[in-house]
Amino acid sequence: MDIHVRLEGRGDRAERIFRQIREAVLDGRLRPGQRLPPTRDLARQLAVSRNTVGVAYEQLAAEGLIEGRVGAGSFVTDSHPPAAARRAPAGTLPPRAVWRRVAVRETPATPRAPFDFGVGAPDYTRFPLTTWRRLLARELRESARPFASYAHPAGHPALRAAIARHIGVSRAVRASAEDVIVTAGAQHAFDLIGRVLLDPAAVVAMEDPGYGRIRLLYETCGARVAPVPVDDEGLVVDALPARARLVFVTPSHQFPLGVTMSLRRRTALLAWAERRGAVVLEDDYDSEFRFGGRALDPLQSFDRSGRVIYVGSFSKVLVPGLRLGFLVAPASLQPALQAARQLSDWHGDIAPQGALAEFIDSGALARHIRTVTREYEARYADVVREAAARGVKIGALAECYHGRARRDGLVIGFGGIPSALIDPGLDRLQQAMTAAARAGGASRTRSGDRRAGARE
Numbered sequence: 001m002d003i004h005v006r007l008e009g010r011g012d013r014a015e016r017i018f019r020q021i022r023e024a025v026l027d028g029r030l031r032p033g034q035r036l037p038p039t040r041d042l043a044r045q046l047a048v049s050r051n052t053v054g055v056a057y058e059q060l061a062a063e064g065l066i067e068g069r070v071g072a073g074s075f076v077t078d079s080h081p082p083a084a085a086r087r088a089p090a091g092t093l094p095p096r097a098v099w100r101r102v103a104v105r106e107t108p109a110t111p112r113a114p115f116d117f118g119v120g121a122p123d124y125t126r127f128p129l130t131t132w133r134r135l136l137a138r139e140l141r142e143s144a145r146p147f148a149s150y151a152h153p154a155g156h157p158a159l160r161a162a163i164a165r166h167i168g169v170s171r172a173v174r175a176s177a178e179d180v181i182v183t184a185g186a187q188h189a190f191d192l193i194g195r196v197l198l199d200p201a202a203v204v205a206m207e208d209p210g211y212g213r214i215r216l217l218y219e220t221c222g223a224r225v226a227p228v229p230v231d232d233e234g235l236v237v238d239a240l241p242a243r244a245r246l247v248f249v250t251p252s253h254q255f256p257l258g259v260t261m262s263l264r265r266r267t268a269l270l271a272w273a274e275r276r277g278a279v280v281l282e283d284d285y286d287s288e289f290r291f292g293g294r295a296l297d298p299l300q301s302f303d304r305s306g307r308v309i310y311v312g313s314f315s316k317v318l319v320p321g322l323r324l325g326f327l328v329a330p331a332s333l334q335p336a337l338q339a340a341r342q343l344s345d346w347h348g349d350i351a352p353q354g355a356l357a358e359f360i361d362s363g364a365l366a367r368h369i370r371t372v373t374r375e376y377e378a379r380y381a382d383v384v385r386e387a388a389a390r391g392v393k394i395g396a397l398a399e400c401y402h403g404r405a406r407r408d409g410l411v412i413g414f415g416g417i418p419s420a421l422i423d424p425g426l427d428r429l430q431q432a433m434t435a436a437a438r439a440g441g442a443s444r445t446r447s448g449d450r451r452a453g454a455r456e
């Protein structure tokens with residue numbers, strides 16, 4: 001590796017080489033065990049004599065910072081104190097005011113909670129790693145050419161086609177490959193949509209309670225985000241602000257309440273959008289998972305006038321780290337959305353897109369969905385049963401519905417239990433959940449499912 005050394009100005013050259021390399025070792029740019037360039041090479045690079053570099057190296061060795069190994073060269077030793085972190089200057093540059101309210105959410109540096117009941121995260125241990133590794137390795141061999149140059153901003157053609165087929169069958173979404181744009185997760189799709197549709201101070205209506213990252217995203221785009229209440233039928237269409245340009249909804253499985261938007265509300269929302277000239281953003285982030293009952297068709301499948309943009313994600317059904325999602329938009333918005341994607345990051349990493357196309361086309365995705373749905377279903381049912389076996393009574397929300405359940409949940413009361421029994425009761429509930437999780441795993445094994453997606 002070349003070392004950046006400045007030699008302009010006056011003074012002893014060997015001394016300046018020595019000081020700059022010493023600084024690089026002490027602040028960690030050169031790490032223990034790293035090999036320094038041979039004196040001949042560095043001398044040529046700096047246009048000095050080999051002797052000058054040799055003197056600098058001798059001084060570094062005398063201070064114990066490097067050591068010579070016969071026949072191999074000079075290496076940084078590990079006998080000096082650990083390097084202090086080298087940081088960019090803190091500075092005082094302020095971001096736009098809106099960014100002071102936006103913080104980075106979970107990162108790998110955030111310790112994982114030991115009892116993670118957080119919503120929205122899949123069980124990462126179910127990810128079909130072996131299949132994925134095989135498909136990705138194949139892409140890196142076979143797609144050497146597409147991989148080596150820029151691709152279409154709408155994404156890998158095979159993946160656009162596979163997604164169109166998959167959501168056509170599993171969700172009755174009306175789309176061909178040309179209608180699909182592959183994105184880096186649903187959040188990226190929301191970002192592209194905002195940039196293409198929202199003028200400064202445009203009004204975005206969203207469900208309240210709703211997905212907080214959407215509110216922040218559109219506020220940072222300069223939009224005014226208006227909360228709209230949600231009841232047992234989903235978003236209250238009558239409460240929509242008249243000027244809304246974009247309406248963000250999660251009709252299949254309202255986030256976070258879990259309500260399914262009724263057919264009546266779906267029709268009312270589309271009629272409202274048509275009257276007002278508004279766009280409906282349908283976030284179908286986890287619709288693959290159906291626990292009992294049949295899913296209602298998405299809004300997009302009712303849309304006759306091209307008002308709905310449908311967004312899907314592979315974060316819940318596979319894992320969020322893949323950063324793969326998609327949008328299906330009417331033809332009138334395609335050129336702008338594709339251009340926005342190109343201006344943003346051109347098209348994302350093309351090899352995982354090819355791997356996902358094959359994962360879908362080979363039927364592995366459908367198998368994976370069936371397996372994990374069965375497993376999550378078993379965990380949910382088992383919690384109530386396991387709790388009862390430990391003397392803890394809780395209810396399943398599904399039992400409270402006439403017909404199909406619109407929300408998933410457990411019903412826990414506190415009026416009928418003495419205060420002193422609440423803590424021990426919760427401890428037992430926790431044991432019941434652990435046992436249920438195990439039983440979910442066991443029932444999977446018992447079912448003898450040996451297909452690729454299930455095994456990994």
Ligand SMILES: Cc1ncc(COP(=O)(O)O)c(C=O)c1O
Nearest residue numbers: 120185186187211255285313315
């Ligand atoms: C309701 C909802 N929509 C969209 C997303 C974003 O998913 P992605 O990881 O694809 O950006 C999430 C993520 O948790 C979510 O909860």
